[in-house]
Amino acid sequence: YMWILHFIYHLAPNGKAGFVMANGALSAGGVEGKIRQRLIEKDLIYAIVAAPQKLFYNVSLPVSLWFARKKKPEHMKGKVLFINAKNLYKQVSRRQNVMTDEHIHKIVEKFRLFEEGRLDEIDEIGFAKVATIEEIAKNNYVLTPGRYVGVKLEFDDPRTFEEKMKEYSEELTKLLKEEEELRAKVREVFEALGYKLLGE
Known part of the structure; x- marks a missing residue:
């Protein structure tokens, strides 16, 4: 987490940064948990995306994408976009999955809505949710997207x-x-x- 703070510190006033983190960082306790809490309370994190497994050929560990910005626009303040993209992948081999253009577009569309302030169009059970800092605090600053987006029940x-x-x-x-x-x-x-x- 310290290098995330370091990168954010060196961002331009309206700068943004993205990080690939092991999923353990979403809920780790101790010192890491305190730093994660600080990142949220300072309103520096604006989106978390849970990525599919095996996206990187030599890394099988599940990862998440963290997006930070030094200064949020007014409609984003006190809010974080959570996306659960764990199931958005196409298997190309036993050891590797890829995200298709369609998968990427689905994620980008939620970011676009968030950027444009169209918050009422973002929430999608099982996939995306905008949570407030207060909600995150009630969840002990755990940033696992699945905790916020919920589970989609299929009744087809x-x-x-x-x-x-x-x-x-x-x-x-x-x-x-x-x-x-x-x-x-x-x-x-x-x-x-x-x-x-x-x-x-």
């Missing part, structure tokens, strides 16, 4: 409970019938060889 299945149970029942009946047919065929083979199935 339009079927009623009764419809689903009927379908499951029909599928189970079909499977049991297939099992009995298969068992009969196996029995025939065993009997042809002079054996009996155990339990019969």
Whole structure:
């Protein structure tokens, strides 16, 4: 954290800086936690993005992107943009994931809305949220995006409970019938060889 403070100190009055940090830095306690608290209370952090794993070929540790600015515009003061982009990736190999242009655009769009002060258009459950310093303080200055953006529950299945149970029942009946047919065929083979199935 000290080098973050060092970089911010040397920024121009309206300067910005971005940092790649191990995810442990989002919630570490002790001295690191105190420095993180200071960064928030001084209103120097304006965005945190949780990145997908395996973005860097030789580093498998999950990382986050921290964005700082020395002086926030009025509509950003006391606020931090949180983005959970952990699931925005395309796997190109067992050891590496990449973010497509579409993924990057989705993140950039939230930053654009934040820059333009269109805060009421940013919040998206499971992905993005603008939190106040007061909210962050209540969370002990932990900056894990998932804590603020929440979890998106998927309810894409339009079927009623009764419809689903009927379908499951029909599928189970079909499977049991297939099992009995298969068992009969196996029995025939065993009997042809002079054996009996155990339990019969």
